[in-house]
Amino acid sequence: MKTCVFAGTFDPVTKGHEAVVKTCLSLFDEVVIAVGVNAGKTPLFTKDERVEMVQKAFVGNDRVKVQTFDGLLVDFMKENGYEINVRGVRNVDDYKYETEMFLYNTDMYPDLKTIYIPANKDSAYISSTALRSLYSAGGDVSNYLPENITEFVKGLLKNK
Amino acid sequence: MKTCVFAGTFDPVTKGHEAVVKTCLSLFDEVVIAVGVNAGKTPLFTKDERVEMVQKAFVGNDRVKVQTFDGLLVDFMKENGYEINVRGVRNVDDYKYETEMFLYNTDMYPDLKTIYIPANKDSAYISSTALRSLYSAGGDVSNYLPENITEFVKGLLKNK
Amino acid sequence: MKTCVFAGTFDPVTKGHEAVVKTCLSLFDEVVIAVGVNAGKTPLFTKDERVEMVQKAFVGNDRVKVQTFDGLLVDFMKENGYEINVRGVRNVDDYKYETEMFLYNTDMYPDLKTIYIPANKDSAYISSTALRSLYSAGGDVSNYLPENITEFVKGLLKNK
Amino acid sequence: MKTCVFAGTFDPVTKGHEAVVKTCLSLFDEVVIAVGVNAGKTPLFTKDERVEMVQKAFVGNDRVKVQTFDGLLVDFMKENGYEINVRGVRNVDDYKYETEMFLYNTDMYPDLKTIYIPANKDSAYISSTALRSLYSAGGDVSNYLPENITEFVKGLLKNK
Amino acid sequence: MKTCVFAGTFDPVTKGHEAVVKTCLSLFDEVVIAVGVNAGKTPLFTKDERVEMVQKAFVGNDRVKVQTFDGLLVDFMKENGYEINVRGVRNVDDYKYETEMFLYNTDMYPDLKTIYIPANKDSAYISSTALRSLYSAGGDVSNYLPENITEFVKGLLKNK
Amino acid sequence: MKTCVFAGTFDPVTKGHEAVVKTCLSLFDEVVIAVGVNAGKTPLFTKDERVEMVQKAFVGNDRVKVQTFDGLLVDFMKENGYEINVRGVRNVDDYKYETEMFLYNTDMYPDLKTIYIPANKDSAYISSTALRSLYSAGGDVSNYLPENITEFVKGLLKNK
Secondary structure, three states, X not given: OOEEEEEEOOOOOOHHHHHHHHXXXXXXXXXXXXXXXOOOOOOOOOHHHHHHHHHHHOOOOOOEEXXXXXXXXXXXXXXXXXXXXXXXXXXXXHHHHHHHHHXXXXXXXXXXEEEEEEOOOOOOOOOHHHHHHHHHOOOOOHHHOOHHHHHHHHHHHHOO | OOEEEEEEOOOOOOHHHHHHHHHHHHHOOEEEEEEEOOOOOOOOOOHHHHHHHHHHHOOOOOOEEXXXXXXXXXXXXXXXXXXXXXXXXOOHHHHHHHHHHHXXXXXXOOOOEEEEXXXXXXXXXOOHHHHHHHHHOOOOOHHHOOHHHHHHHHHHHHOO | OOEEEEEEOOOOOOHHHHHHHXXXXXXXXXXXXXXXXOOOOOOOOOHHHHHXXXXXXXXXXXXXXXXXXXXXXXXXXXXHOOOEEEEEEOOHHHHHHHHHHHHHHHXXXXXXXXXXXXXXXXXXXXXXXXXXHHHHOOOOOHHHOOHHHHHHHHHHHHOO | OOEEEEEEOOOOOOHHHHHHHHHHHHHOOEEEEEEEOOOOOOOOOOHHHHHHHHHHHOOOOOOEEEEEEOOOHHHHHHHHOOOEXXXXXXXXXXXXXXXXXXXXXXXXXXXXXXXXXXOOOOOOOOOHXXXXXXXXXXXXXXXXXXXXXXXXXXHXXXXX | OOEEEEEEOOOOOOHHHHHHXXXXXXXXXXXXXXXXXXXXXXXXXXXXXXXXHXXXXXXXXXXXXXXXXXXXXXXXXXXXXXXXXXXXXXXXXXXXXXXXXXXXXXXXXXXXXXXXXXXXXXXXXXXXHHHHHHHHOOOOOHHHOOHHHHHHHHHHHHOO | OOEEEEEEOOOOOOHHHHHHHHHHHHHOOEEEXXXXXXXOOOOOOOHHHHHHXXXXXXXXXXXXXXXXXXXXXXXXXXXXXXXXXXXXXXXXXXXXXXXXXXXXXHHHOOOOEEXXXXXXXXXXXXOHHHHHHHHHOXXXXXXXXXXXXXXXXXXXXXXX
16 A cells, blocks of 8 residues: 655645645555644644644545644654655745755655655645735635635634 | 556666656556657667667566657557656756646646656756767766666667 | 837747737737748748738737738837837746847847736746647647637648 | 836835836836835835835826835725736746736736836846845945935935 | 955855865865854854854864954955855855845955855755754754764754 | 866857956966867857957967867866866856756766856856847847957858
8 A cells, every 4th residue: 555645834725735635646545644743833823723624625535644743754754654755846946945855855764755746727826825925915815725624714714 | 556657768768767767666556668759859769779778777677668659648648548647857947847748738638647756866967868968979978877778778879 | 109019930829929919908009919030940830821820810909910020129129119029928938038138139229128928827838839849749739729710720730 | 098006115215126117107107106014024114214215216207106005916906996017027036926926916806917027137136135134234235226315215224 | 375265154064065165175275264143143053153163174274264254245355355255056046146146246346256166966955054954853964064073063952 | 376177169259258267367377268169069150260269359368278179078178187167157047057067077077176157247148149149130249249359250250
């Protein structure tokens, strides 16, 4: 059985993340969505909110598994015996960042296999960072979220 | 069973191609190496030489299958029922080219799944194009070829 | 009255060109589509075919004017008293190329004003060059052409 | 009458901004300089100082109008019935950022027309951000400001 | 006698810095390593720790001289009569940043000569910034430091 | 004595080349301008014309030496005992190309030292390739050539 890991902060989950997970499901038997919990970062949504968001977004799909991790992704993967690291790549800057990380990760975990999933034209410009900016400037981010969590995220945002 | 396709001109096969195929073998059950036979291009090595090169490079591995194709890669994949397209991506320009192709391919074959495999630091600068330039300027390309085809390629080059 | 020039080889006209012209029409009073006739290039479509293609694509719009030019675009513009040069920019490589040209053009014609029109997500990957490759590999390019010239271009391609 | 909007933080106004406005004036009938007032940002110059800076830089030109806006630029433009958004683009990173914004803006305001004005070689490396760094390291930024506000900005900086 | 300056924050010194200094020593008679002391930044290592790190990394080489500077590098160079500014360039983003700085520096100090030293494949992905992130996520950065300061840096990190 | 090599096709010599050589002269004792004579290329100017052009451009400077080479630059450098390879870098694409070459060259000649000289704002957009295009479209290239060869090149062009 092939298991891949798709890690991120998911602050919030976007349609772009959703598309990557769908591709993962057609490539591998199981997808672990690894929600990063970096002490140093101050996300808009709490760890619990982000985990719940991911669970709701992929609810009913028993080949999707949600886990959290702290520290280095490669340490999390090594400890769990995961070897396939899937990265969504939306643009040249994503590509450059991911490739630098890939080189460090390969040094630290030589058995790691890293693959990039390119974004289709409808999600290539959607990033969690941009959605947070859009939200903080008073914009409506609903169209960029997976359809089945739109209401849930709206509810969370009311209390921010 | 998951089968992926890794297509190219392989003019010649390089250590970079070899690394991509190794990663494919750890991700999927079978790898089809699809050797492109574009009428418009004039490769340094003939179609038969390139097919033999690929076969020799991965000889003994029964999960690697070599096929040729003419015309569009997506047409070849559709006709054979292949759905996973693996692309080696060595640098920003590869990334940009592949992503443009990915968008066209997705229009023409919506079921296609495309993934990129980043090059490690030892093969990120190796391209068939650069090796042909190096060769034509009198340089030695042996170090950039898979070890088990070095002698075979040297033999072919003697007659060019 | 403000007149802008949108120049290119239009080999063939694409939906991307069509989108740029539409934006031009909302910005300025008149758009001159300048079809380049470079002796050095060997286009897929003849000069007359390309001119007819542009005319048919924008037929009925009396604010669109079609002209041909040979040699440098800035010389053509100077001779006709045109001062606004509109360039469609689809990606980073277009941007870099156009900016180099902009610097040369500004040296040669200081009164020139150059503006870039970014491509929307549905046409950012469409280029005449890619369409010619797609065609020569046996692909169908119809979806990437302005709707009202699809049949006309198909007819021309039958005789290529 | 065609009105375009040129928005920014103008912290401070630079020769690059001045060049963009000059090009706008040759393209359109009126230029609205929209000074952004983002609660989240802490600019070096106050909102009032930045508005005064812009007014002084283009004083005497009755085709230049200065307004402020908070929140999303597209909301400001919609509310005022403005449809032409002019962006100065100095380099590849500007291009990439603006194109991401263009895609979001087009989703939110389909009637918006966005154009980019490339920077000439003398202002392509001038950004407000770089000038603030230069100033904070003890450098003299005068040469990068519009000539008629050099003294005014020097006066403001004395009190920072 | 030709003296070059290699400036940075060195927070911490990396194998990449070490490689640049080695190249400098084969090009010029003397290398001044200029350790930046920006009041605005909060480095992981103190100024004294960074100076000591640089000294230890190049100990025994009397053609390497360590100095500190505050404010603009060009002011430091002018005051000391230094004219050759060496910059390590690891990737496209370094290149773009350094070239913007080069244009400002040339305006402020026309006699300045700036050269870039490209990173070899083993250090092109090593940056102080990445090492600090790696460290803060619990990773081991030893392999990316000059060998003769590995223990010294480990000792410093114990107290962070 | 430090000798550096500045190699190229010089088809034709430009103000950009002139600026690189001037910087070389302030960095090193001697500059070898190595004029490439690739059998595969068909330059606008003959080998003899290009050599004469370089000689005339730097006439009277006895620290500039002109040589020709065929085949690989690193072979030429090794044979002559040259170790410092200077490359002019005008933009991101130059940077990427040169860095790929640097990696190959380092494999083939580990003692080689490669440095890049960034172009100033007045020559960053000047390339021999662009000048040949400009010329073939009927443009005047004089302003982009070193002043003391303008007439000489004009004379050569009359016979092309």
